[in-house]
Amino acid sequence: MPELPEVETIRRGLARHIVGRRVLRVEGRAVQMRRPLDPVQIGEALQDQRFTGVRRRGKYLLLDAGSGTLLVHLGMSGQFVLTDTAADRAPHTHCVILLEAGQELRLVDPRRFGFADWLAEGDEAADASLTRLGVDPLDGDLVAHLPCAYKCRRVPVKSLLLDQRLVAGIGNIYATEALWMAGIRPLRRGRDISVDRLETLAKCVVEVLDAAIEQGGTTLKDFVSAEGAQGYFAVRLQAYGREGLPCARCERPLKRAVIGGRATAWCSRCQT
DNA sequence: CCAGTATCCTGCAGGC
């Protein structure tokens, strides 16, 4: 579900509401997720600690508390729900962090492609998922970095955009949008795109991510922020999910292709 | 090295 703009929207919501608050205890059952979930371990680490900050790297969230960090990835279907303790718990609520003042932070994830994993001090720098991540489009100089990372690669540029080791945070929606915006054919290999056009692509990536954050992310079906708000970028999508519909620039029906196992919509006229 | 595929899991839409 969540790509960078959705994760950033969640990060901002969490930062507003949990930083400075103390954890009473943690509930949940051990369950298999992308990494095994161990609520007991998380509870031992978080109990009586206060959250001190919420960071994001690519699509990962890092909730700092006490002497470590809770590393969270929301996979395809993960959600954070911040609510009163009295409210009913949704199915697939795997982990609940009870806070002072009658509120709790719940991790809900039907498909269990996400995870929450406690990283003690020092573990963060060694975590394989994090060390593998490429530049974050909102941190680094993407216009300089993206051409450098893509220009010698034989893989379709669509697959390059989804490769978190090169640039971290782009998923299927925003890869599709950025390529449409930049006028680049998704199947074109990185090495067959001029540095000029790769720079344009980098600018489009930043532009589409910024615009989506501005709208609170994209709600296709079930994305909500930590505060329960939908995102309104879906109405601005020009390519993702629009195969067969007219291109907003030239009116030609958008085509559909599957690249690297992921569906892509693109305009055979505007995208070269 | 690569590119491509299978895999983890549930929910939902669409076809019959």
Add this chain to the structure above:
DNA sequence: TGCCTGCAGGATACTG
């Protein structure tokens, strides 16, 4: 109505 199939916002471990 009910059953079946395919597909979904992700990441990684295989295969060839």
